[in-house]
Amino acid sequence: MSLTEETLKPSVTLISASEIENELKHALNEFNDKHKQLEDKLSSIEKLIAWVNIAKAQGLWKAKTCKYSSQEACEAWNISEPDKLGIPQDVIVIKQDNTKKVAVLKYPEFCITCPLYEPKR
Numbered sequence: 576m577s578l579t580e581e582t583l584k585p586s587v588t589l590i591s592a593s594e595i596e597n598e599l600k601h602a603l604n605e606f607n608d609k610h611k612q613l614e615d616k617l618s619s620i621e622k623l624i625a626w627v628n629i630a631k632a633q634g635l636w637k638a639k640t641c642k643y644s645s646q647e648a649c650e651a652w653n654i655s656e657p658d659k660l661g662i663p664q665d666v667i668v669i670k671q672d673n674t675k676k677v678a679v680l681k682y683p684e685f686c687i688t689c690p691l692y693e694p695k696r
């Protein structure tokens with residue numbers, strides 16, 4: 576082979592149309608599977624958010640109607656280490672005797688699972 580022939584040698588490999596079609600079908604199937612998985616996950620997240628909103632609404636209702644809830648804070652619980660429980664610092668009220676209480680009207684999430692709830696009379 577001469578130097579000219581070597582230089583002009585084609586570098587393109589031809590593949591058949593059916594091969595391309597099969598690859599596209601495969602890629603499309605993979606895309607559809609992933610799309611379905613994402614839709615399922617999104618649906619689960621939407622259900623979870625709906626549940627969290629219901630829980631928050633019930634927490635707020637408990638914070639407003641519980642006999643232990645004063646304007647300032649919940650009188651039932653003393654929280655010695657709020658940061659360990661993930662309670663925001665700005666909802667902690669420090670009483671004169673140095674006990675720490677949670678301002679439940681600012682942070683009604685605290686009431687959601689509380690077993691001490693009792694309605695005001």
Ligand code: SF4
Pocket residue numbers: 637638641642643644649650651652679685686689690691692693
């Ligand atoms: S429900 Fe629990 S946390 Fe909330 S105010 Fe009542 S006693 Fe406190």
